[in-house]
Amino acid sequence: xxxxxxxxxxxxxxxxxxxxxxxxxxxxxxxxxxxxxxxxxxxxxxxxxxxxxxxxxxxxxxxxxxxxxxxxxxxxxxxxxxxxxxxxxxxxxxxxxxxxxxxxxxxxxxxxxxxxxxxxxxxx
Numbered sequence: 001x002x003x004x005x006x007x008x009x010x011x012x013x014x015x016x017x018x019x020x021x022x023x024x025x026x027x028x029x030x031x032x033x034x035x036x037x038x039x040x041x042x043x044x045x046x047x048x049x050x051x052x053x054x055x056x057x058x059x060x061x062x063x064x065x066x067x068x069x070x071x072x073x074x075x076x077x078x079x080x081x082x083x084x085x086x087x088x089x090x091x092x093x094x095x096x097x098x099x100x101x102x103x104x105x106x107x108x109x110x111x112x113x114x115x116x117x118x119x120x121x122x123x124x
Contacts, residue, residue: 006026006028007026007027007028007029007032008025008026008032009025009026010023010024010025010026011024011026011050011120011121012024012120012121013048013050013100013118013119013120013121014118014119014121015077015110015112015116015117015118015119016111016112016116018110018112019121020048020069020100020102020106020107020110020118021046021047021048021100021102021106022046023046023047023048024047024048024049024050024100024102025047025048025049025050026050026052027049027050027051027052027054028051028052032051033051033054036049036051036057036101037049037062037066037101038061038062040063041063041064042063042064042103043064043066043101043102043103044103045103045106047103048100048101048102048103048106049100049101050098050099050100050101051098051099051100051101052097052098052099053097053098054096054097054098054099055070055091055092055093055096055097055099056089056090056091056092056096056099057084057089057090057099057101058088058089059084059085059086059087059088059089059090060087061086061087062086062087063086064086064104065083065084065085065086065104066083066084066101066102066103066104067080067081067082067083067084067101067102067103067104067105067106067107068080068081068084068090068092068099068100068101068102069099069100069102069107069112069118070092070093070096070098070099071096071097071098071099071100071118072095072096072097073097074117075098075117075118075119075120076114076115076116076117076118077112077113077114077115077116077117077118078092078093078095078096078114079092079093079096079114080107080112080114082104082105082107082108083104083105084104100118
């Protein structure tokens with residue numbers, strides 16, 4: 001998926017002409033995926049988390065809503081949910097390999113649909 005990136009690295013991601021996040025943290029091991037965004041008070045615009053492998057997210061214990069993209073192994077969008085509320089669960093479906101968590105309303109006004117490819121722009 002991301003050959004030159006490691007757990008904990010930050011990436012910039014885009015989908016078509018839209019930059020979805022310029023500081024998205026990779027969460028590629030069990031412990032980082034388990035913790036996810038728990039314990040954070042907010043997710044600033046431009047920030048996010050890319051969890052792999054991961055096919056669903058829970059918002060148990062979260063204090064704020066998020067937008068979630070569900071991707072297959074080719075980094076194509078198979079599902080997405082906007083404004084996922086605290087104490088809820090979002091499931092991507094059987095083709096989901098990874099998820100990207102973004103601040104609520106990040107997807108608003110963007111013409112993103114299932115089948116679109118999400119691109120990793122750089123690792124930091």
